[in-house]
Amino acid sequence: MIRITEPYFSEEEKEALIEIIESHQITRGRWTRAFTDEFARYLGVKHCFTVCSGTVALFIALKALGVDRGDKVVVPAMSFMATIDAVYLAGGDPVVVDVDDFYTLDPNQTEDAVKRFRPKVVIPVHLYGCMADMEAIMYLSDKYGFYVIEDAAQAHGADLKSKKAGSWGHLAAFSFYASKNVPMGEGGAITTNDDHLAEEVRRWIDFGDHPAFNFRITEFQAAIGTIQLRKLDERNERRRHIASVYTRSFKDSFTTPQEREGSTHVYHLYTLRHPDRNRIVEDLRSAGIDARVYYPYLLHELRGAVHLPTPKAETFRREVFSIPVHPYLTDEEVSYIVEALTEIVSSGKIIS
Ligand SMILES: Cc1ncc(COP(=O)(O)O)c(C=O)c1O
Structure with missing residues (x-):
């Protein structure tokens, strides 16, 4: 069978995994820092946080924006179920709208939904690797004052007007699941250019003043992700x-x-x-x-x-x-x- 998707690894990944085992630094080490820095630089964003999955990245992004009981969140009708499940898990109330001919969130219907439901957040999904109409969506965001989280799980490296997917919205969520364009096995990232939102994200994933989760990835995942990102x-x-x-x-x-x-x-x-x-x-x-x-x-x-x-x-x-x-x-x-x-x-x- 010619498989729908296939990860490919070279000697480089094998050597990195052996090096990690021999170094005994199997979490929170140089590969995690390398991945975070290189991915932020690649996307042209100020902040990047790695987490254990794309679903968690969406959940954290919603929580960083304060989504809670009853907050409306607009999502497109076509996506992987994690897009809507993250909204429920964050306590939000999803409102589903149609897609355009590119299989991405329809901005006209989004405006109808925004007028009717006053959502706190809109989540465009860059489905199949095609970016949503981010210019129209960010224009609506300025006009009506909602936040935008890009679901960029399927769009590593895609761009619009020379700006990468994951650098348009207030926040973005990536997945590094085995089938993705950058695979780690499992993994995710949250990106943002906003210093305040970066602090809010950090509160959910770093133990400190606020109850937090441990959503970290290991050095093994970070090494695979870094080497894959370079290609x-x-x-x-x-x-x-x-x-x-x-x-x-x-x-x-x-x-x-x-x-x-x-x-x-x-x-x-x-x-x-x-x-x-x-x-x-x-x-x-x-x-x-x-x-x-x-x-x-x-x-x-x-x-x-x-x-x-x-x-x-x-x-x-x-x-x-x-x-x-x-x-x-x-x-x-x-x-x-x-x-x-x-x-x-x-x-x-x-x-x-
Ligand atoms: C569009 C979309 N959003 C979210 C996710 C969730 O990512 P993960 O499987 O890493 O939790 C995926 C992929 O699996 C996806 O394709």
């Missing part, structure tokens, strides 16, 4: 190259992913749409290609949350499927995927 741009380039081959090949038979103007899409996932999605996914899997549906349910369907009308997301979630786009695919595998999917869609088995 991120090169690997994102490879993802973008494979995506361009797919888009050229599939644009007449499928709805292919769009790239927002002035933005670099980092193709955490390459997601197509077709009305006969279920059959196509089955046929791809029979052909040894690990196609998958991200995500079969909308966030309000999963959790019974308050929502605005979501006509786009309802269509998309019945039609989307993702094919392998990870940077370790060989050119032969990419050609095989193109041939197999072209054959599947043109074989007549598909009713579109």
Whole structure:
């Protein structure tokens, strides 16, 4: 099976892990500092805090903004469930709105939701590696006075107007789960340019004047993350190259992913749409290609949350499927995927 995602490690990671074991400094050491500094510098942000997962990063970001019982938080209909679960765990009340043609939070509907529900926070998700319309969302944030937390779990290295994902909002949350563009196994980070919010984040993760959690990562995770981060741009380039081959090949038979103007899409996932999605996914899997549906349910369907009308997301979630786009695919595998999917869609088995 050609896997949907594949981490890749070299001698460098192995050597770093051995060095950590031999040093006996297995937590709170130089690798954790290196990762934090290098990731902040890479993104162009003042503060970065590592934590043990992306879900925790979202939770801490919400808590740093003071989200508590009954505070409304706007989230898009399409995302991994952690986006909405973090809101519930922080005590907030999610309001789900539709997505635009890029699968990211629709700013027009966000404005409707803001007028109606007066949320404390809005969480745009840079889904599949495509940045949400951050210019429109930050404009609304200034106009109505809500906070913005970017869910950048799928968008390491993406940018808009030369500003990286994770540097636009008041706070941002990243995940370094095994499948992500920067994998650590498990891990997360919170980033911000705001000194005061950085202090609030610190209060939740450092023992001191406030009850705090231990959400730390180990030196092993930090070393893997640092070495992977140093290769991120090169690997994102490879993802973008494979995506361009797919888009050229599939644009007449499928709805292919769009790239927002002035933005670099980092193709955490390459997601197509077709009305006969279920059959196509089955046929791809029979052909040894690990196609998958991200995500079969909308966030309000999963959790019974308050929502605005979501006509786009309802269509998309019945039609989307993702094919392998990870940077370790060989050119032969990419050609095989193109041939197999072209054959599947043109074989007549598909009713579109
Ligand atoms: C969009 C999104 N948000 C949040 C998360 C949560 O991250 P984690 O799995 O590290 O808790 C993930 C990924 O798993 C994700 O894809």
